[in-house]
């Protein structure tokens with residue numbers, strides 16, 4: 393059940409869920425004549441794993457792009473940490489603590505894993521690149537601090553063995569893990585994952601699921617994910633928003649959504665009969 397208010401509670405697996413950290417209020421997004429999102433409202437509570445699902449073209453990526461500041465809705469409000477968010481550019485949203493991964497991996501292929509993850513720290517760098525070049529001493533100190541944060545992420549995601557490897561040489565599943573590492577290196581309050589399991593084999597999915605579950609405990613992060621693998625969504629999520637043709641047709645814990653007739657009709661019924 394969706395609880396009425398911001399009571400703090402603990403999930404069966406021990407994660408503490410707080411009040412809403414992000415609220416989408418009556419969001420409508422149009423591209424010319426196409427209405428990608430139609431008057432959708434939902435909230436994301438601190439510490440929870442919140443999934444957005446729906447058939448192809450339902451508007452999931454558009455919603456993620458509204459959250460990340462890439463798209464600006466024509467109507468509606470985004471409330472973040474109790475305040476209405478002004479229109480912001482993606483880098484400003486990132487600076488406010490919202491980091492994301494992409495459906496198609498967006499890493500620097502020629503750079504090492506470590507250097508890719510370091511780029512996740514850019515928002516935290518006080519000195520400009522130029523200043524860093526000139527004032528060598530402070531910049532070196534700052535770099536050491538960033539390295540420490542990055543090492544924590546590398547340990548957490550168990551990728552020490554590939555830290556020097558150019559990303560281009562990695563198998564797909566590890567690339568996805570490096571993307572997650574880069575997002576985590578930004579120390580986000582909210583982590584947006586766009587199809588984190590896409591293209592992965594079973595073992596890679598299991599690893600990724602474990603990391604997503606543990607991320608809150610380790611870094612205090614709230615996670616929002618789009619995912620097509622229903623098994624993963626049902627296992628991982630605390631609550632699920634279901635979209636279809638830009639509308640919200642379901643919202644609640646996985647078992648509730650799974651039994652929602654509108655959802656079954658639109659999406660789940662045809663291809664999934666897993667218990």
Ligand SMILES: Nc1ncnc2c1ncn2[C@@H]1O[C@H](COP(=O)(O)OP(=O)(O)OP(=O)(O)O)[C@@H](O)[C@H]1O
Nearest residue numbers: 423426427428446447448449450451452453454455
């Ligand atoms: N930049 C854009 N310009 C025009 N139309 C767009 C744009 N982005 C999305 N749309 C349209 O908005 C609707 C929702 O698309 P969106 O990509 O958000 O769906 P989705 O649920 O993420 O789909 P998928 O699961 O296939 O990734 C679609 O009709 C799509 O064609």
